[in-house]
Amino acid sequence: MKNEEYLDIKQANYRNIYQLFFQHEHLSKPQIVKMLNLSLPTVVNNITELETEGKIKEQGFFQPQGGRPAIAYQLVDDAFITIGVEIQQTKVRCIALNLKGEVLNVDTNVLYFENEPPYIENLSQVIYLFLQKIAYPQERILGIGFSIQGIVSKDGQSMLYSRVLSSEHFDFKQLQLYFDIPTMLFHDVKCAALTELWFSEHIDNAVYVSISEHLGGAIIINNQIDLGKKGYSGALEHLQIHTDGNLCYCGQRGCLETYCSLSALLAPDETTEAFFASLRENDELSVMRWDAFLEHLAKGLNTVYLLLERDIILGGEIAFYLIEDDLQILQQRISELSTFPLDSDFIRIATQQKYPSAMGAALPFLVKYLA
Numbered sequence: 001m002k003n004e005e006y007l008d009i010k011q012a013n014y015r016n017i018y019q020l021f022f023q024h025e026h027l028s029k030p031q032i033v034k035m036l037n038l039s040l041p042t043v044v045n046n047i048t049e050l051e052t053e054g055k056i057k058e059q060g061f062f063q064p065q066g067g068r069p070a071i072a073y074q075l076v077d078d079a080f081i082t083i084g085v086e087i088q089q090t091k092v093r094c095i096a097l098n099l100k101g102e103v104l105n106v107d108t109n110v111l112y113f114e115n116e117p118p119y120i121e122n123l124s125q126v127i128y129l130f131l132q133k134i135a136y137p138q139e140r141i142l143g144i145g146f147s148i149q150g151i152v153s154k155d156g157q158s159m160l161y162s163r164v165l166s167s168e169h170f171d172f173k174q175l176q177l178y179f180d181i182p183t184m185l186f187h188d189v190k191c192a193a194l195t196e197l198w199f200s201e202h203i204d205n206a207v208y209v210s211i212s213e214h215l216g217g218a219i220i221i222n223n224q225i226d227l228g229k230k231g232y233s234g235a236l237e238h239l240q241i242h243t244d245g246n247l248c249y250c251g252q253r254g255c256l257e258t259y260c261s262l263s264a265l266l267a268p269d270e271t272t273e274a275f276f277a278s279l280r281e282n283d284e285l286s287v288m289r290w291d292a293f294l295e296h297l298a299k300g301l302n303t304v305y306l307l308l309e310r311d312i313i314l315g316g317e318i319a320f321y322l323i324e325d326d327l328q329i330l331q332q333r334i335s336e337l338s339t340f341p342l343d344s345d346f347i348r349i350a351t352q353q354k355y356p357s358a359m360g361a362a363l364p365f366l367v368k369y370l371a
């Protein structure tokens, strides 16, 4: 056997044994021998290596009937961690995830976005304090992902477009100078879609529609977030549904954003919670506003469905408040608009409703680590 081949097999064995710990709570050496059909010395060597590296640890004993007790090993699920930072207009949320994608810690701070050096400095300070609080050494942090309300270049190194945040050019290069850890920038909606993908095993193909303060979309193709040619893919918020409609922040009139975002739905001082409370109590005015909202959303989603014919996942802040009846009304309206007969349920509510963008900013480093 050539030396290279030997090294490949050695690496594959190490990898397969390590991955087994992500699927099983506890494992013994004899169990691994059986599961992977490897020799005992190979398993022993790899277990020693993984344990020395701090990736697995001893955790009690297995008591087989009549046999000798075997040491049980367990994954050290925070051997490495990953950080997500969600940048919003008025606040910053930091989140730390372990190797299973579970939340270790989360913190939200008030910080007004502005594209000036003091902001970058204050932002880095917020992150430093968070890292200090969670107290993991730098070498155990896989990376820091930033979720931003703007469209980001495919390489995750610069912002291409944002009228939502007050500046079009967020100086990410400047921010990166503060960290010795890998950093990446991501579009918040694509982050939320990635989180949904992580927690739902069988999405395959879908359109993720995020309805929060602003509207956004992401297209999932073959279990991957589609980025398009430059990164603009999925921007259904600027679908023009009325030629002479409301003025959008993009400069165009009648964009879906101006009818189907929370900023379009809610009155200036109204909270999402208050609106849905009165809607569910059948307050006449709230029912009318919701009806108009769904009508516009149906119009937009009909176009999306016509083009892509994929299931639609409704996420963002609104997901928590949606009920089955809303989906039925929406599907009914889309069916009425649709050119083709639609017979089955094709809209569902996102399952991951807590911190989806912050988590989705952290996940790419994890996905890469586990690949």
Ligand SMILES: [Zn+2]
Pocket (backbone or CB within 6 Å): 237, 238, 248, 249, 250, 251, 252, 255, 257
């Ligand atoms: Zn627009």
